[in-house]
Amino acid sequence: MEELHMGITERIYKKIEKHAVKICFVLAVLLASLITTGVYYRAEAAARGELQEHLAQEVLRFHVLANSDSDADQELKLEVRDAVLAYMDENMPEAESAEDTEGWVRAHIDEIEEVGRAVVAGAGADYPVSAAVTTCWFPDKSYGDITFPAGNYEALRIEIGAAEGHNWWCVLYPGLCFMDTVNAVVPDEGKQKLKNVLTEEEYSRVTADSDFKIGWFFWQR
Known part of the structure; x- marks a missing residue:
């Protein structure tokens, strides 16, 4: 009887050991996957940051802020x-x-500011208008087949009144301030200028269908 009990106990221990080995293997695979994924995302974030910094040196954006959302x-x-x-x-x-x-x-x-003031006055409003070249933070945006990572960029920024309304922006250089928001086609001339100042890899990233959607041109009303 004692031998039978020991045999059953031994079989139970072997089953437990077998399952433990399987569990350890699964946990090891999961851990390796998590480490690999973490390394990938850190590398991707670093590459995206380098791309944004280079782009910021090569473009000048245009930002217009409305008084309100009326x-x-x-x-x-x-x-x-x-x-x-x-x-x-x-x-x-x-x-x-x-x-x-x-x-x-x-x-x-000063002339740019005066142009804005003339338009506001002509519309019968008395909002102040200010214009300046300054560093602005822009979110990830996409338009057409060009993408742009979030980050700080130099921009011509025009504020109308309280500047608390939805804003509009585009890129002054390369010249991508087109008005056709229906077809959403980036001008070939602007693309070529951008291609001339980026590496082949950088250009392929900003024209690829990737997870970060960044816009040369964004219209928010």
Whole structure:
């Protein structure tokens, strides 16, 4: 009887040992998977950060903030946008870099501000208008087939009134401030200028269908 009891106990221990080995194996696989995933995401985050920093050196963005989210203020925001872009299109010489564009904008910031004020006054509003080239944080956005990572970028920033409404932005250099929000096609000229200043790998990342969706141009109303 004692031998029978010992035999049963031994079989139970062997089963427990067998299951324990399986559990340890599964846990080891899970741990290895978690470590691999963590390494991948850290590497991906680092690559994305480097890409954003390089892009920030090569572009100048344009940011217009409405007074509020009322229909009238949102419409006024777009009128200011149109007038400022028309002024720059008529007066700004073709630039070969974001630095050149930024230099021209800084030199003509008073005129740009005055264009905005004239539009606001013409609409019968008395909001103040301020314009400056400053560092702004932009979220991940996508538009057309170009993507842009979140981060800090130099931008021409125009604030209308309290500047508490939904805003609009695009990219002044390369010239991607197009108005066709239906077809969402990025101009080939702007793409080529961007391609000239990025590495082949960087350019493939910003034109790839990836998890981070970043926009050359974003319209929020």
